[in-house]
Amino acid sequence: MGFGQFLTEPEFKFIIVTHRDIFQNTAQESSRFSEQYAELSSVIRLDKDDMKKIGVKAGDSVIVKNASGRVVLKAESSILEQPHPGTAFMINGPWANALVAADTGGTGVPAFKNIEAVLSRSKEEKVTSLDELV
Amino acid sequence: MDKGPFVCTGCALLCDDIAVELQDNRVTRVDTACRKGVSRMKGCVSPMPCTVDGKTVDENVAIREAARILKEARHPLVFGHGNSTLEAQQKAIELARKLGAHIDDTSSFCQGPLVEAILNNKIPTCTLDEVRHMADVIIFWGADPSHSHPRHLSMYSYFPRGKQRQRGWEEDRTAIIIDVRKSDTAVICGDKLYEIPVGADPDFMNALLNALSNKVPKTPFNMDPKRILELANILKKAEFGVVFAGLGMVYSLDSLDPLFSLMDKLNETSKFHLIPMVGQYNMRGFDHTLFRETGHINRVYFRGEEIEHGPQQSVIELISNDIIDAAMIIGSDPLASLPGPIAKKLAKIPLITIDPCENLTSRRSKVTIPSALSGVECDGTAIRMDGVEVVLKQIIETNKLTDEKIIARIMEEI
Amino acid sequence: MSNLMGIYQLLPKTNCKKCGKATCMAFAVDLLARKISIEDCPPLKEEKYLSGYEKLKELITPADNVTETGFLVHEDKCIGCGNCVVACPVNVVGDPEGTGSGRAPSNDKVILYIRDGIVRPVNIHECRRFGHNKTLCYACIDTCPTKAIEFV
Ligand code: SF4
Ligand code: SF4
Ligand code: SF4
Numbered sequence: 195m196g197f198g199q200f201l202t203e204p205e206f207k208f209i210i211v212t213h214r215d216i217f218q219n220t221a222q223e224s225s226r227f228s229e230q231y232a233e234l235s236s237v238i239r240l241d242k243d244d245m246k247k248i249g250v251k252a253g254d255s256v257i258v259k260n261a262s263g264r265v266v267l268k269a270e271s272s273i274l275e276q277p278h279p280g281t282a283f284m285i286n287g288p289w290a291n292a293l294v295a296a297d298t299g300g301t302g303v304p305a306f307k308n309i310e311a312v313l314s315r316s317k318e319e320k321v322t323s324l325d326e327l328v
Numbered sequence: 329m330d331k332g333p334f335v336c337t338g339c340a341l342l343c344d345d346i347a348v349e350l351q352d353n354r355v356t357r358v359d360t361a362c363r364k365g366v367s368r369m370k371g372c373v374s375p376m377p378c379t380v381d382g383k384t385v386d387e388n389v390a391i392r393e394a395a396r397i398l399k400e401a402r403h404p405l406v407f408g409h410g411n412s413t414l415e416a417q418q419k420a421i422e423l424a425r426k427l428g429a430h431i432d433d434t435s436s437f438c439q440g441p442l443v444e445a446i447l448n449n450k451i452p453t454c455t456l457d458e459v460r461h462m463a464d465v466i467i468f469w470g471a472d473p474s475h476s477h478p479r480h481l482s483m484y485s486y487f488p489r490g491k492q493r494q495r496g497w498e499e500d501r502t503a504i505i506i507d508v509r510k511s512d513t514a515v516i517c518g519d520k521l522y523e524i525p526v527g528a529d530p531d532f533m534n535a536l537l538n539a540l541s542n543k544v545p546k547t548p549f550n551m552d553p554k555r556i557l558e559l560a561n562i563l564k565k566a567e568f569g570v571v572f573a574g575l576g577m578v579y580s581l582d583s584l585d586p587l588f589s590l591m592d593k594l595n596e597t598s599k600f601h602l603i604p605m606v607g608q609y610n611m612r613g614f615d616h617t618l619f620r621e622t623g624h625i626n627r628v629y630f631r632g633e634e635i636e637h638g639p640q641q642s643v644i645e646l647i648s649n650d651i652i653d654a655a656m657i658i659g660s661d662p663l664a665s666l667p668g669p670i671a672k673k674l675a676k677i678p679l680i681t682i683d684p685c686e687n688l689t690s691r692r693s694k695v696t697i698p699s700a701l702s703g704v705e706c707d708g709t710a711i712r713m714d715g716v717e718v719v720l721k722q723i724i725e726t727n728k729l730t731d732e733k734i735i736a737r738i739m740e741e742i
Numbered sequence: 743m744s745n746l747m748g749i750y751q752l753l754p755k756t757n758c759k760k761c762g763k764a765t766c767m768a769f770a771v772d773l774l775a776r777k778i779s780i781e782d783c784p785p786l787k788e789e790k791y792l793s794g795y796e797k798l799k800e801l802i803t804p805a806d807n808v809t810e811t812g813f814l815v816h817e818d819k820c821i822g823c824g825n826c827v828v829a830c831p832v833n834v835v836g837d838p839e840g841t842g843s844g845r846a847p848s849n850d851k852v853i854l855y856i857r858d859g860i861v862r863p864v865n866i867h868e869c870r871r872f873g874h875n876k877t878l879c880y881a882c883i884d885t886c887p888t889k890a891i892e893f894v
């Protein structure tokens with residue numbers, strides 16, 4: 195046992211960009227409650243250097259939160275060739291939506307694709323389940 | 329039975345060349361549809377039960393209960409519609425009118441602004457068939473059709489041979505992609521990817537506008553002006569250009585003005601059109617229908633004889649401001665697709681879900697009524713992403729009611 | 743995507759010759775071409791190489807998915823978009839009105855078509871990469887968004 199677990203984990207600011215994914219969509223057509231749907235929707239993809247900086251490996255859990263919500267996600271490394279420090283990607287779905295603000299500045303259009311949040315490591319917590327979300 | 333070809337309702341591309349094989353009244357094989365289309369046509373593994381308060385009931389009971397909830401509510405909302413036929417949408421609007429309800433659809437936080445601009449003739453548009461036969465310069469802007477509309481490039485926009493595009497994509501067409509990341513579609517477009525920062529779409533439009541006017545195109549993110557000038561040159565020489573606008577673009581524009589200016593400029597030297605990358609198969613259909621009836625594509629409140637419209641009538645603001653006190657959801661899963669804080673609020677009011685399949689919203693609903701899956705279990709008409717009307721055919725028999733029938737029955741009870 | 747070095751790294755690298763090849767590298771070359779299967783390397787089943795075995799199993803699609811021309815579809819990656827089907831020059835010439843125009847096949851001259859959301863080869867010996875006048879055609883590879891097609 196180290197001291198690490200007693201210290202609060204440092205937090206890192208990120209912009210999360212959401213996008214669609216046909217495999218998740220296919221799983222959703224079959225069932226919104228399928229394991230595959232949950233697995234694909236609860237992954238956050240990070241820049242490789244960002245992962246080193248934060249100290250997370252592919253498959254680790256991370257806590258992502260902001261004023262709108264808090265979710266535990268699985269961190270994976272980016273599949274993009276170009277580095278994108280400070281930007282993370284998620285497939286759109288209830289996990290990403292948990293972080294989208296209700297306030298639309300009166301426009302009625304939430305910022306689904308441009309989410310500000312802070313991310314930190316999580317040792318113990320399990321990835322948020324669909325049931326915990328709503 | 330009809331021999332086909334059938335129409336896939338997996339997305340607003342509404343591919344109409346699908347063949348199926350049946351066994352025991354189930355779709356067991358699907359030809360020509362993409363992966364997600366196949367998954368849709370084969371049907372879901374969790375069909376929706378008919379329930380009131382979680383208990384299985386007879387259809388009549390559920391319909392009566394739904395009618396009661398809607399009648400007793402002071403501010404009911406009728407929401408969804410993107411996965412229903414035009415006929416069902418028409419009925420849903422009738423119901424909302426009769427109830428003095430609020431009505432809105434997913435276009436409210438999606439492609440609505442572009443569909444509205446097109447219906448008001450503010451942006452030139454064209455059909456996908458014209459794209460197939462004529463388009464030589466194709467721009468995917470903030471869109472990744474390989475994931476959202478998988479057959480888009482092969483069926484219409486890039487790879488097919490068309491009347492005026494006989495020599496194939498390498499020689500006859502140029503596909504350009506503007507996005508915040510190298511998506512799978514961008515991989516196919518090679519060096520024609522213009523990668524921009526998140527939210528920088530208006531800046532890029534501006535830079536492109538300058539380049540088209542032979543000024544040095546500057547961007548706050550320092551993209552090489554030479555590359556932008558190169559792009560401007562390709563666009564100027566286009567015989568038939570088309571912009572496929574995805575949500576990435578829509579969400580980055582606070583106002584459509586930069587897009588209007590760009591389209592105007594492009595049309596000074598060449599012919600450019602825009603088609604919104606509508607997701608749900610008949611979202612555009614709903615917008616057309618409501619527009620014809622009220623002059624608005626979405627966000628309508630039937631207040632007595634009057635019609636109120638505006639952002640405050642959007643599904644998001646209505647829930648956010650605690651206006652609505654009951655909601656009927658047709659073919660949509662708002663608890664999954666709305667921002668978390670809004671979804672939580674929505675879950676607290678009495679909900680009625682009409683859908684072929686169970687979803688997050690249905691599991692939190694007071695009443696759930698299973699409906700026939702359009703294009704598979706029932707026929708009807710729909711409007712493709714480009715505004716063209718498409719006839720859907722029924723493939724298999726079912727005793728489930730259609731959305732249209734269910735809404736009509738609820739109206740009778742009211 | 744499987745490549746030679748990647749495969750080699752997962753082998754025992756002891757050059758024990760139990761597979762009948764002179765070296766593990768030679769084994770890797772044949773494995774990539776699907777001439778042999780991972781089962782042909784007995785030591786791979788040993789405890790210490792087991793993780794390599796598991797990874798190779800994922801990496802190397804069994805030989806029956808590979809056609810005689812070496813045309814291989816990674817079915818888990820294919821999204822059924824039909825880009826390859828519409829771009830394939832053999833389809834364009836044989837079925838200009840159907841696949842060549844972006845639609846469902848209209849005759850049996852096509853060598854690629856989509857069934858159940860995944861591309862299927864048929865009569866693939868008609869492929870431009872095969873036969874007397876073979877050319878190195880890349881149409882199906884270049885147009886694939888997920889890099890699901892490979893020639894091995
Ligand atoms: S592209 Fe859309 S309409 Fe066409 S087969 Fe796929 S899901 Fe269905
Ligand atoms: S049997 Fe396995 S370990 Fe031995 S040489 Fe062949 S590949 Fe290498
Ligand atoms: S290599 Fe060329 S001819 Fe052969 S299947 Fe691919 S596209 Fe068709």
Ligand code: SF4
Nearest residue numbers: 820821823824826886
């Ligand atoms: S182009 Fe690739 S993903 Fe599309 S159908 Fe062909 S192999 Fe599948």
